[in-house]
Amino acid sequence: MKEILLACVGKPSAGKSSFLNAVSDATAKVGNYPFTTIKPNHGVSYVPVECPCKKYGKQDQCRPRYGRCVEGTRFVPIQMMDVAGLVPGASTGLGLGNQFLDDLRHANALIHVVDVSGTTDQNGKEAEGYDPINDINWLRLEIHTWITNNLLKRWSGIVRRHVAIKSNVVDTLQTQFSGYGSVASVVQKAMDKSGIKTPLETWDEETVKKVVDNFMDVRFPTVIALNKIDMPDSDKNITKIMRKYDQNKLVLTSALAENFLRKIRKQNYIKYIDGTDIVETKEDLPDSDLKPMDDKLKNRVEKVQDLVLFRYGSTGVQEVLGKAIELLGVSPVYPVKNVSTFSSTNSTKPGAFRDCILVWPGTTVRGFAKILHAEIDKYYLYAETVGNMRLSEEAVINNSNNVICYRTAIAISSKSSITNNDTNNNTPDKKSKK
Incomplete structure (x- = not known):
């Protein structure tokens, strides 16, 4: 059985590597400059699903061989990949080129990490007042252009062969889309979704683009992680994005907050339940073995609680994984x-x-x-x-x-x-x- 692989995509400095570190055992390099990631980082993450141990009263006996179970929520291992930052024009060789688009061939679903604060431009450089809606639009366009250009370069030959061997449309397209990890059922779903019934040999460029658009929806379901929600200008951008896009595919996240909480939990300063706003300290649990925090650390924890946990209910990173699995239907x-x-x-x-x-x-x-x-x-x-x-x-x-x-x-x-x-x-x- 093919393992599930989720790929983090987005422009440089949007927080992809921080997101990967927040949800996996990876140690991806993080930096506030473009192209911190050159080669894809890989890690194992744990996606939350409902465990039947709670339904059947077996929480005390639940012993996962892999992952863990916390109060009836099972954390199941999946594969994660952080693709190097893409910039506008990557499909034509700009930035680090389209070699990184090739990495997406192996992914089952994409997590598009967007810097919702507007403090980095389309190339990942520091900016003020940048509109993150641009990032949502151009990244999809780059992947669409990459696939479309590959098709159009060979289109006349594809049509001639299609007519000569009297192939059906799905078989012809699957031959072309197989390089993107597609199977015939995916192509069939894409064609059903497109509603196109005309013979392939009559298709113009716009029809081909429409087919690719629907193929992307089926082959690369995408969750948009609106990252850096604790930054000053994030609120207004979140409101604008929520009005424009399907909210079922949008998740508010703070990868840095999640990394911070995981780090001090490991150091035994807090008890923290992933995917919740529950953080307990020595003051909350005086009889526990938790270490007491100094004022500086205590203030940092309170800031994360005020700006992220109490405001949004969680850091959002676990919700992103759950949403991706939901889109895949596994x-x-x-x-x-x-x-x-x-x-x-x-x-x-x-x-x-x-x-x-x-x-x-x-x-x-x-x-x-x-x-x-x-x-x-x-x-x-x-x-x-x-x-x-x-x-x-x-x-x-x-x-x-x-x-x-x-x-x-x-x-x-x-x-x-x-x-x-x-x-x-x-x-x-x-x-x-x-």
Whole structure:
């Protein structure tokens, strides 16, 4: 199964590297000058999803193998990438050129980090009163231009081949879009969204651009992270942007505030719950092992609380990840050995809901068996969910059936791969009882 990869994009100095550091284990270089990032930074982040441990009263027994679970919110690992800063004209070689656009080919969704304070211009240089709406517009235009130009350069040859072999439109376009990590279903969705029914050989340049526009929406769903919300001029820009763009794709963030809170939490000055406004100090918890803060540090914490946490409810960075996963439509699935205790077998750390795997929309029960392990699919007998309810092989996994136990004709060796092999405890080489 292809791992989920989110890419942070945007102009230099918008806060992309700070955002990556705030949501992952990466240590991306940060600076207030253009092109701090030259090569893509990679890290592992943890996206919040609902864990069934709370629904079934198993919070005390919930033991994630990877990530963590906090009061029924599961933090599941995903891959993150910080692409070097783009500037207007990157698709034609300006700035650091379009080599960094190529990095986007591998991403499933984009997080466009925008400096909403208006203190940096389109090239990432210090400025006053810059309108961040420009950044939202030109970045999409650069990616659109990059894809469109690649198509138009070869368009006459594409049309001739399309007519000669009597190919359908989706197959022809998929051949061209495959380099952007596309599959035929993505192209089909883009064509359905575009509403274009005319033969491909009659398309003009504007029609091609419309196809690319819809392809981008499907292939590169984008969350816009309005960063630096604690800066003086951010309020007026936020209001203006909220009026113009789809608010379901906008999230208010302060990556620097999140980094600060994570740092002093690690130093044991505070207890801080990610994605909330809850920050507790030694004064709040006098019997705890937290270290007392001096006046300078205390003032910094209070400033973050006043300008970010109490005002917006959180730093916003966890919400960005959740929104990206929502746009992709992926679902968390919890493979277990027992649908009553929700335990796994062959584990040195017993507990409930040990594993959580994110799957793509449309994944079926049998399809998930193949993802878990080839032998689970090979010796598959049946699958069941909570309440010992049998599941059809063709049932699509959703939030009502995402706790799954697989029964196989033989026991699957615990040495063969992940969690997935912990789903059965039948006697080797003997048929399971139904």
